[in-house]
Amino acid sequence: MRTPIIPRVDTGRVLWLTDLMNIDWSLLIAAVGLALVFEGIPYFLFAERMPGLLARMAVQPPKFLRFIGLVAIILGLLVISFGRSLSL
Numbered sequence: 001m002r003t004p005i006i007p008r009v010d011t012g013r014v015l016w017l018t019d020l021m022n023i024d025w026s027l028l029i030a031a032v033g034l035a036l037v038f039e040g041i042p043y044f045l046f047a048e049r050m051p052g053l054l055a056r057m058a059v060q061p062p063k064f065l066r067f068i069g070l071v072a073i074i075l076g077l078l079v080i081s082f083g084r085s086l087s088l
Contacts, residue, residue: 043050057065 046053
């Protein structure tokens, strides 16, 4: 038995759980790989400075770390939005 998730008013069609599981795996794997590349760049380029930077980040108050995280999320969403606007 299929479980409906969201009724679609515009098409009169019901969105099924199996419709949500239609994932472009190659795109997802490429995105995770790209994230790992970007995460690894600072450690490769600035290996001597990273322990000190991480130690300074560890003593920052949670409010500051949340702000930095929020800025990173917003920048990431803007980059994704920009990239998607370039696709044909």
